[in-house]
Amino acid sequence: MTDTIHDLETAAHPETLRRVAIEPVSRVEGHGKVTLLLDENDHVHQVRLHIVEFRGFEKFIQGRPYWEAPVMVQRLCGICPVSHHIAASKAMDMIVGSTLTPTAEKVRRMMHYGQILQSHALHFFHLSSPDLLFGFDSDVAKRNIVGIAAAYPELAKQGVLLRKYGQEVIRVTAGKRVHGTGSVPGGVNKNVSIEERDYLLKDIAQITAWSRDAVGIARQLFEQNLDLYNNFGRFETHTLNMVRADGALDLYHGGLRARDMNGEILFDHYDYRHYWDVIFEDVKPWSYMKFPFLRSLGPDTGWYRVGPLSRVTHCDFIPTPLANQARKSFMAFNGGSATGATLGFHWARMIEMLHAAEVIHELLLDPDLQGNDLVHIGERQERGVGVIEAPRGTLIHHYKVDENDQITRCNLIVSTTHNNQAMNEAIRQVARQYIDGKKLTEGLLNHIEVAIRAFDPCLSCATHALGKMPLEVELLDVSGKQVDTLARGLDGTFCIPD
Numbered sequence: 218m219t220d221t222i223h224d225l226e227t228a229a230h231p232e233t234l235r236r237v238a239i240e241p242v243s244r245v246e247g248h249g250k251v252t253l254l255l256d257e258n259d260h261v262h263q264v265r266l267h268i269v270e271f272r273g274f275e276k277f278i279q280g281r282p283y284w285e286a287p288v289m290v291q292r293l294c295g296i297c298p299v300s301h302h303i304a305a306s307k308a309m310d311m312i313v314g315s316t317l318t319p320t321a322e323k324v325r326r327m328m329h330y331g332q333i334l335q336s337h338a339l340h341f342f343h344l345s346s347p348d349l350l351f352g353f354d355s356d357v358a359k360r361n362i363v364g365i366a367a368a369y370p371e372l373a374k375q376g377v378l379l380r381k382y383g384q385e386v387i388r389v390t391a392g393k394r395v396h397g398t399g400s401v402p403g404g405v406n407k408n409v410s411i412e413e414r415d416y417l418l419k420d421i422a423q424i425t426a427w428s429r430d431a432v433g434i435a436r437q438l439f440e441q442n443l444d445l446y447n448n449f450g451r452f453e454t455h456t457l458n459m460v461r462a463d464g465a466l467d468l469y470h471g472g473l474r475a476r477d478m479n480g481e482i483l484f485d486h487y488d489y490r491h492y493w494d495v496i497f498e499d500v501k502p503w504s505y506m507k508f509p510f511l512r513s514l515g516p517d518t519g520w521y522r523v524g525p526l527s528r529v530t531h532c533d534f535i536p537t538p539l540a541n542q543a544r545k546s547f548m549a550f551n552g553g554s555a556t557g558a559t560l561g562f563h564w565a566r567m568i569e570m571l572h573a574a575e576v577i578h579e580l581l582l583d584p585d586l587q588g589n590d591l592v593h594i595g596e597r598q599e600r601g602v603g604v605i606e607a608p609r610g611t612l613i614h615h616y617k618v619d620e621n622d623q624i625t626r627c628n629l630i631v632s633t634t635h636n637n638q639a640m641n642e643a644i645r646q647v648a649r650q651y652i653d654g655k656k657l658t659e660g661l662l663n664h665i666e667v668a669i670r671a672f673d674p675c676l677s678c679a680t681h682a683l684g685k686m687p688l689e690v691e692l693l694d695v696s697g698k699q700v701d702t703l704a705r706g707l708d709g710t711f712c713i714p715d
Contacts, residue, residue: 342376
């Protein structure tokens with residue numbers, strides 16, 4: 218760390234510095250880029266993660282009937298649509314005054330844990346394993362899933378089949394592997410038949426065994442690269458996650474728990490129906506993604522981290538035996554050092570995948586899945602909030618509905634948005650550790666991407682603009698000729714471009 222670097226978020230005279238862009242960030246869902254500003258001695262003055270795609274789901278869902286929300290909002294993403302499908306359904310449960318039947322809740326839970334399983338398998342085996350198994354600066358030609366399949370064919374096969382199984386769980390419960398319709402306001406539209414149950418049961422023991430092996434792989438990577446894995450992009454932060462009433466890990470339902478960077482609880486079992494009293498969102502002009510923070514601490518110091526690392530570390534226990542034992546080993550490893558490591562996300566993610574396999578197995582043995590009482594409707598409300606722990610972290614859906622059953626307000630705070638400031642801090646730490654003062658290479662720049670991938674960001678989910686982000690809109694006729702144009706500048710004013 219040189220005296221040249223004072224603040225990697227802002228640069229005093231950016232016009233005098235050289236700009237280097239990593240565009241696009243690879244092996245993540247969605248479109249983003251990283252910019253670095255360097256001086257003539259290759260010292261880093263600024264590092265930023267920019268989200269450059271814009272999607273206006275929060276706006277164009279306004280005016281739609283509320284019962285369309287669970288199907289519409291999941292189009293945000295093809296990787297984690299189930300998360301939005303269920304979060305929106307939970308919000309609509311409040312709108313229709315529903316108390317879910319046992320069958321409805323358990324079918325939804327199985328759908329959600331199938332999503333956790335397939336998403337975690339996809340990220341670890343397909344997106345991150347090339348870095349972890351070959352090295353961050355290894356040959357770029359083989360640092361991909363094709364290279365993994367050639368060098369580790371059995372591992373690649375397991376990754377494919379783990380994800381396939383999770384998608385089959387989703388298909389059985391939601392009707393389709395992607396963008397299903399199984400969850401509806403007040404419940405679900407189908408149960409799990411005996412035939413479907415038996416179909417999923419025949420492979421669950423193997424899926425659980427492979428998940429357990431994946432936890433072992435993640436641990437082994439830490440053991441073999443202890444200094445690198447413990448210190449890579451490391452920083453202290455507050456955390457947020459949802460826990461069950463008894464403090465257990467629960468990815469479907471619970472109360473909000475926040476801890477400060479020293480591990481002290483800031484609030485616990487907080488009713489997420491009033492999340493706005495503890496969480497607020499800041500805006501910066503260089504990204505379409507907002508910057509949430511804990512209200513009590515303010516925007517400068519109140520940012521936090523969500524996701525598998527926070528959940529596994531800060532729950533009291535995991536309510537399935539194999540995953541709970543894996544958690545104990547994770548927490549005790551090297552004096553607990555992995556619990557605060559950015560690369561600890563990968564280990565925690567595999568523990569959650571194992572937990573998901575165990576939960577699916579338990580649910581498949583529950584006769585409530587074959588129940589026929591699928592929907593309950595109660596007293597109509599005007600506001601609905603749904604929160605789940607999506608694969609990438611806490612996901613909040615908030616809607617208001619008028620007397621005509623039309624959505625008048627929608628606010629989504631997705632997992633990647635919660636992690637926005639934390640990801641920026643991680644890449645700044647990596648820039649300090651590995652890039653400052655060095656001649657840039659592809660391998661060094663990949664270190665930045667490795668830090669981002671640890672969070673498993675879903676950038677398309679997170680792009681809900683608010684504030685003064687510059688925007689230019691062109692209206693074209695059927696022949697492609699420009700009819701009109703309007704631009705909004707950084708200051709929020711509108712003009713007609715020259």
